[in-house]
Amino acid sequence: MGSASFIVANITIGFLLLVAPSDAILIWIVVAALMCGLCARFLLGQHTRPDIAPDTQREGGLARLKVLMRDEGYVWLLLAVGCLQASHSFYYAFSTIIWKERGLSSDTCGYLWAIGVVAEVAFMAFGEGLHRQVGPWRMLVIAGVFSVLRWSIMAFLPPLWLLYPLQCLHAFSFAVTFLAGLELVHRLTPKGYQSLGQTVNAAYANGVMMGIGTLASGGIYTLLAGRGYGVMAVVALVGLLCGLRLYSQRERLMAASV
Known part of the structure; x- marks a missing residue:
């Protein structure tokens, strides 16, 4: 609903x-x-707040946060999701500028933005079967692979006909990362800390990391112009490597979170 409202x-x-x-x-x-x-x-x-266990209700916010941040799996998940989402910062800040510099009209830029969000909405609406079949661990890895692919190709300033399918990859680079992150936060956080885990994940990935990426994007654009997508590919690669580590340790991490 939020993504659909964004289009409207x-x-x-x-x-x-x-x-x-x-x-x-x-x-x-x-x-x-x-x-x-x-x-x-x-x-x-x-x-x-039924998610908060009775024995943790009297703990202060800082004490609860310390418990959460001592969880190895959760920290690796934050790093993975944070990097994958932050890799979109250059895209959000400078894509329209880059496209217009290459001669694309405002209408075409609008269509490119719209098709990315439409692909995102379509996946969230109809991709539940794939989500359940693949599972969140592999979903996060898939999101990392498509993120690296998307920004790597964008760094070569592809023609307009290729921009449309690249925009459709937003369903994987953003939506899959988002959905996998939600489920893995729920699985990896200790009992009674799920809401705090979701809050920290959202604030860190879409606030702290996205903010840092946006601040850095100005300097990246000044130095590299449209080639700055390559830097985002490197950021996404870090997220992918963190996701691969999570995947390789998933059984041990799940056993530790029980």
Whole structure:
């Protein structure tokens, strides 16, 4: 639903900018955030936290975080997911600029963005069978392989006809990483720490690592321009290697988390 809303918002903002100044984007963001807060306040009921074990409920946040970060499997998972998601930072920040410099129109850039998100939504909607058959351990490795492949080819500034299938790989580089990460966090975190594990994973991968990648992307673009995707391929390779380590140790890690 979030990805589908992303498509709708992009299309709507595109039409809005034809008749309104660019400040309309800020108004849209503020209104959307306000609506999110109101919905959370009035549509979500009061729920307890059954995932927190009784013997850990009195622990402070820092003490719980220390317990979580002592878990070897969870730390390797953070490294894997963080690197794979951060490898998208250059793509998010500079793809449109690079495409326009190569002569692509704004409409074409919009189509390229849209097809990537459509592929992501399609996989999340219809890929459950593959997800169950392959399992999260191999899913994470597959995501790493396709991430390295995607950014490596992008570094060679491929023609437009090849950009479309490369954009479809967003279903693997992003969506598969996201889904595998969710399930593996649940499997690897100690009982009573699942919600904290999901929160830290999201904040680290999509906040800390993505933020660092975005900050670095400016300098990478200045030095390498479109070839900067190659740096993201290296970042994705680190994530893939961490995922392979997790896969090779999966039986021991699962036994330790029981």
